[in-house]
Amino acid sequence: MSMVPFSLAVWLLLLPVLLKVCGKPAQRIMGGEPAPSDGLSWPWQVSILYRDQPICGGALIAEKWVLSAAHCFPNIKSQTTHSDVVLGAYQLLNTSSNTVTSDIQQIILHPTYDSDSSRGDIALVELKSPVSFTKYILPICLPETSAKFSMEESCYVTGWGDIQPGVELPPPLTLQEVKVPLIDREKCNSLFNATQHEPQLHNPVGPGMICAGYQEGGKDSCQGDSGGPLACPCDGHWVLAGVVSWGIGCGRPGLPGVYSSTPFYATWISQHIPNMTFVTCGKGGTTSGKSEVNGREQNYPVVTLLLVFFTLTLL
Ligand SMILES: *[C@@H]1O[C@H](CO)[C@@H](O)[C@H](O)[C@H]1NC(C)=O
Numbered sequence: 001m002s003m004v005p006f007s008l009a010v011w012l013l014l015l016p017v018l019l020k021v022c023g024k025p026a027q028r029i030m031g032g033e034p035a036p037s038d039g040l041s042w043p044w045q046v047s048i049l050y051r052d053q054p055i056c057g058g059a060l061i062a063e064k065w066v067l068s069a070a071h072c073f074p075n076i077k078s079q080t081t082h083s084d085v086v087l088g089a090y091q092l093l094n095t096s097s098n099t100v101t102s103d104i105q106q107i108i109l110h111p112t113y114d115s116d117s118s119r120g121d122i123a124l125v126e127l128k129s130p131v132s133f134t135k136y137i138l139p140i141c142l143p144e145t146s147a148k149f150s151m152e153e154s155c156y157v158t159g160w161g162d163i164q165p166g167v168e169l170p171p172p173l174t175l176q177e178v179k180v181p182l183i184d185r186e187k188c189n190s191l192f193n194a195t196q197h198e199p200q201l202h203n204p205v206g207p208g209m210i211c212a213g214y215q216e217g218g219k220d221s222c223q224g225d226s227g228g229p230l231a232c233p234c235d236g237h238w239v240l241a242g243v244v245s246w247g248i249g250c251g252r253p254g255l256p257g258v259y260s261s262t263p264f265y266a267t268w269i270s271q272h273i274p275n276m277t278f279v280t281c282g283k284g285g286t287t288s289g290k291s292e293v294n295g296r297e298q299n300y301p302v303v304t305l306l307l308v309f310f311t312l313t314l315l
């Protein structure tokens with residue numbers, strides 16, 4: 001009998017390690033209708049302000065780290081000093097006590113970033129000090145390199161950007177969400193190929209990019225949403241599939257939004273955030289049962305072992 005309280009104590013001590021805190025909003029029912037007024041649906045959404053003006057979105061991925069787009073930071077030095085990251089906000093002009101504003105420690109652009117082709121359009125933003133997670137401020141899960149998202153998934157892009165090209169979101173700047181299916185690179189390039197636009201781009205969707213939207217247009221991310229999250233459900237978590245990068249206009253038929261693909265950049269992220277964990281998705285792993293990022297095993301096998309141990313000691 002005395003084994004039970006002991007194993008219970010071990011279990012309770014390990015609980016925080018075992019429970020993945022990412023990608024689990026307090027009040028969002030997967031597959032259900034969005035709850036646009038609760039402010040709890042997208043707790044990883046951040047706004048990046050430059051001299052007090054919102055310039056881009058971003059996604060919280062760890063206590064001290066936000067993932068955003070490289071093109072949001074054309075002037076890193078000044079932006080590191082004069083930018084703030086706003087977390088836990090729902091209406092940017094009507095913030096509550098759940099909102100936290102943080103200074104920036106450093107901004108790291110991907111080394112392959114090229115503004116002409118939008119290649120490598122991803123950036124890590126380190127906060128001055130770690131934020132405390134609340135139900136309004138939580139990280140989204142990051143996918144490992146071999147993660148495969150189902151093209152049928154209901155992904156959402158969120159942000160405080162324009163509601164139409166040249167039409168700003170009106171006050172009090174309420175966070176917008178739109179459901180956008182993923183479109184694979186090949187399909188997306190053939191859409192861009194077949195749709196008249198100026199300048200006519202040839203296969204513009206490079207490796208490290210993924211598209212999302214509708215062939216008929218109408219629903220899309222837009223100016224000001226850059227750097228913000230494209231979140232897809234995966235194995236019971238919300239996982240960051242992409243970062244808003246570029247588009248030709250917004251919501252134009254045959255020209256879907258283009259996102260930096262986060263699995264493509266998992267290794268780079270793990271180089272800068274050594275303790276970062278990544279989730280497998282769609283059984284995309286090359287090895288069965290466990291996954292690796294840079295040779296580091298995920299904690300899933302450990303979780304399984306401990307669950308077995310816990311169950312056995314209780315019997
Ligand atoms: C501002 O936020 C509060 C809740 O925090 C809400 O009750 C109020 O309606 C909001 N104001 C506007 C103008 O939306």
Ligand SMILES: *[C@@H]1O[C@H](CO)[C@@H](O)[C@H](O)[C@H]1NC(C)=O
Binds near residue numbers: 186193203
């Ligand atoms: C796009 O069109 C060009 C020729 O105009 C062709 O060479 C290329 O293969 C096409 N790409 C796709 C993805 O269809």
